[in-house]
Amino acid sequence: MPAKKKETTNRQGQSFEEAMAELEETVRKLDEGDVPLEESLAAFEKGVALVRLLHGRLDAVQEKIDELTRGADGSLSTKSFEGEDDG
Numbered sequence: 710m711p712a713k714k715k716e717t718t719n720r721q722g723q724s725f726e727e728a729m730a731e732l733e734e735t736v737r738k739l740d741e742g743d744v745p746l747e748e749s750l751a752a753f754e755k756g757v758a759l760v761r762l763l764h765g766r767l768d769a770v771q772e773k774i775d776e777l778t779r780g781a782d783g784s785l786s787t788k789s790f791e792g793e794d795d796g
Contacts, residue, residue, distance in 0.1 A: 732759040
């Protein structure tokens with residue numbers, strides 16, 4: 710198990726874009742279907758770990774955005790971007 714923990718630790722240092730590229734490569738490998746069962750399972754586990762990592766990072770970004778857009782009364786407000794068409 711130590712190798713798995715080390716691999717997870719290494720992923721924590723990846724940028725979002727690097728982790729996304731690794732996930733895309735893992736999915737491509739699985740889609741090809743020419744991978745032995747054991748290797749497919751390992752790739753699937755790697756993909757799940759990457760999805761969880763990316764989801765966690767997106768959640769953290771959403772929390773930061775919510776914090777930055779919170780009004781003085783604590784409520785969240787939404788604003789349209791300039792040039793955004795409402796209709």
